[in-house]
Amino acid sequence: MPAYHPPTEEMLALLEEVLQAGPALAALPPLSPDGAEGDPLPLLRDVLEEAGRFAAGVLAPLNRSGDEEGCRLENGVVRVPQGFTEAYAAFVAGGWGGLSQAPEWGGQGLPRAAQILLDEMMASANFSFGLFPGLTRGAVEAIERHASEDLKARYLPKLVSGEWCGAMALTEPQAGTDLGLLRTRAEPQPDGSLRVTGGKIFITAGDHEMAENIVHLVLARLPDAPPGVRGISLVLVPKYLPDAEGRPGARNAMSVGALERKMGIHASPTCVMNYDGATGWLVGAPHRGLAAMFTMMNAERLFVGIQGLGIAEAAYQGAVAYARERRQGRAAGEKGEAAQPILVHPDVKRMLLTIRAFTGAGRALALWVALRMEEAARHPDPAARAEAEGHVALLTPVIKAAFTDLGFEAAVLGQQVLGGHGYVREWGMEQLVRDARIAQIYEGTNGVQAMDLAGRKLSVEDGALPARFFALVRAEIEAAGGTLGAEAYTAPLAAALKRLEAATARLTRRAAANPAETGAAASDYLRLFALVALGWMWARMALAALRAGGAATPRHRAWLDVARFFMARLLPQSVALDLALAEGAAPLLALPEEAY
């Protein structure tokens, strides 16, 4: 496994020069009355440097061993790989659990940008480990937004600190994407609690001994529930029932039936859970569990997209390190017998640049969304909050699906750079591929994300979400006109944006006539959208460099060079996607189902 070097300076440069995060955050009211005011970047620097030391020093060394050892179920108890329990204790002790959580519940109240960058580092260093706090945060979001004050007081401080972990129990054998089919029952008891009975599968971190309690958020049906998705409720089911002092007390009636044997994320226990009359409490209104679940899911979907980003960064670093060391052949046209590092070969550069074209702009885009989340939560103007929320809603499926697809592609490219060594376990690159693969599947497959974008998100308020986003990008392109050299970056972006706008209008029109058009377009449409969004960030990065004097520093030169590569060699894919989308659903629906 190659050493992990947290890209802290790049992260800070993006926040400062590309996203103007300092002024943007300083303009918002503080998260709590005693919150710090002014430029948060110096604090962020300290936090990120510390996070980088934790990820590189504590998590990365456990990544290969965690993959080899995996999790085990022993007499009903889940055992995590060696070192994970200690690493998780260090995570809790370091206060990483509540980084961007509300101070009210013990969080540190830092901007979500800090959380996203910590998530990226954890995904780069140890993808499996990052899932434990990742799921916990989803539970926190749902409880904070939807649970009673009593439940909040009882559970949030422990979950925010990370002393207790969270789990999301949605899927059942017959109910995955289609949650309307779920059967787990929740029966009201005289004391106001619920009795939960049923079986769930694919429950990430459903059980382990790293935390003193695990709080499951379980989707279930109340006795009077209408059928389908309108009859689903969200129930909080802790592994240990808190006693009067709030400490873990009696064991709840739930158990792990089995651990799944998986392609990757071996250090993350994927549990088959049985709830045998387990005690729980309703979160949110009866039958409104889906709304509460989407609070979790949206947080998780961004997190999963960031996992794709993190794995791409790890693949890039591993591949570059190898490409500098490994000597085979010589650059075209060079004389002499001595072999040169394979980094000289253009096809190796192509693979590395393709990864970096994603990680560079992907990180910027994720941070842009994190800033909008901050505005959505804290901006004093309701209209500004709503607009920010619209951008987050629009980009959430794009980040989940495109970042995990590109993250997987990046892992495959990074592995390819190592040739045969990339296929051998000890080098660690094939683990990145196996781990990355799950992110395209869980928290809603990428096909489901594409449907969310092309269906739901395009139709909100008659297309207001994409219209506002396109207007924003277009305004930036126009505003860049005064910067010398900007045209090389903004002209290809403007052309791609035009294609995306045309494709959006066409899809909206066609879908009104034939609903199958949405599904037939969804995946290609999402990729087209992602290309434009990434191209927008590359244009921003190039502009920031140009305004800072062009290629005056290595970082600014790199932004310009990779931006050019993206525009020249990757963004043309937007033309092909637009052409394919223009053909519509008919060529995809022609083959009769019996002929598959």
Next chain:
Amino acid sequence: MPAYHPPTEEMLALLEEVLQAGPALAALPPLSPDGAEGDPLPLLRDVLEEAGRFAAGVLAPLNRSGDEEGCRLENGVVRVPQGFTEAYAAFVAGGWGGLSQAPEWGGQGLPRAAQILLDEMMASANFSFGLFPGLTRGAVEAIERHASEDLKARYLPKLVSGEWCGAMALTEPQAGTDLGLLRTRAEPQPDGSLRVTGGKIFITAGDHEMAENIVHLVLARLPDAPPGVRGISLVLVPKYLPDAEGRPGARNAMSVGALERKMGIHASPTCVMNYDGATGWLVGAPHRGLAAMFTMMNAERLFVGIQGLGIAEAAYQGAVAYARERRQGRAAGEKGEAAQPILVHPDVKRMLLTIRAFTGAGRALALWVALRMEEAARHPDPAARAEAEGHVALLTPVIKAAFTDLGFEAAVLGQQVLGGHGYVREWGMEQLVRDARIAQIYEGTNGVQAMDLAGRKLSVEDGALPARFFALVRAEIEAAGGTLGAEAYTAPLAAALKRLEAATARLTRRAAANPAETGAAASDYLRLFALVALGWMWARMALAALRAGGAATPRHRAWLDVARFFMARLLPQSVALDLALAEGAAPLLALPEEAY
């Protein structure tokens, strides 16, 4: 693991209706004086049906267990998974080893098309198993073409029957793609043999006990060898030295140092080999080992491409079976509560059609090449032989690289159709992904294949190879003008061919000025080439259907429908590739190496 159903009828229909294989083969002189004459298709049908029974009945049931159990090195002896030894014995007993080998050496002298289809079936049913005979066949090709009569007589009958297996020992720790760096020594002995000393890595099937002997073809340097690739010789080194009767005698001085632990192909032992003064014999002329090796490599590269095809077929079958069974949601616009099979969802169709758009035309293209190989070997006219050989040389890197890339992409898509179940080992789909991945790496990485195409193959005789190929495709497009409905398929193909021709001329021109242009274009150029070659086969299949009355049969209708999907939704990628290639090397070379 889903059941494997050999697509025998589709294979035969391609041979008969799309490739006119019967008349094409009947026109060639028989392979041996007592060879059968006339239409070989009835015989091929019998052979393929038997091969399908072997693949589905004997090999497929060992695929999951072979992956789980893997190979082990015990006291220097390689143990293959349970059942593999018996399956290999059945393979030998069935005469599958010599299917398309010369009757002179005990082969059955069937057309190479039969071999390719057997290879596809084996790759679908049990990718790892197929490697044992696959490597053996490479050894047969090299010995048959380059070895002395004495070596041929001693080794070929046993290798052709499969009683002995072959292995190719090329790579060393410091010498992978750059074979000029290899150090293994071969010292001439007074008896005319060579004494081979050195270490090799990544030796597929370098040792096992399934065959009574294993014949290594080892690249090594003679004492007077010039440096670099002009000083490499090919040496035959058997595990057991044949005695006077040709039976395996004394153990040679070679051993397995270790087995690699890999991402996939667990049932194929990848050996670290040590040759400690092992006895061997020169194959071909001194210092001309690279030429002899390329004989092996070219055979192997086609074989590896077919592995990509086979794994895609397996992924398709597994995904379709699941998509018919699994019920989630309903088709867009459908009423009712009952969930429908996910095959109704357009995005699922998209994934399945994308796989099939490759397997359908890929199989046809591989068979087209197999027929050209037959002509190259047997056509009475030397000019026809040379032209056929040129087509084979041009398409070999395309098939190796594009088919393995598309095969991997197909495995990933197939896995995606299963959602979370695709990530769980017991379902078998994730194994397809892990197994498929190696094919993009071994026998020359796909980047090396792209360089072979964009560099070497484009420059042979001033571009004669692509010119002849493009003329052939163009002539077929023009000849199709008289068929009603052909335009829908030939027009997009003609446009893509024009792009490919322009890209070829541009690349040739630019590479003359700057050799780095070749490497910077290679991978995108190869993908563009493959799209045109596959599009050509889809046009052929559509034309065959139109001429047979359109959608008169389910098969013909499917050919038309999938051809349309390919033209509408996938072939537009050729536009993007052409645009990216037009930008040339500069955007890819700009970033300084220290900035990676």
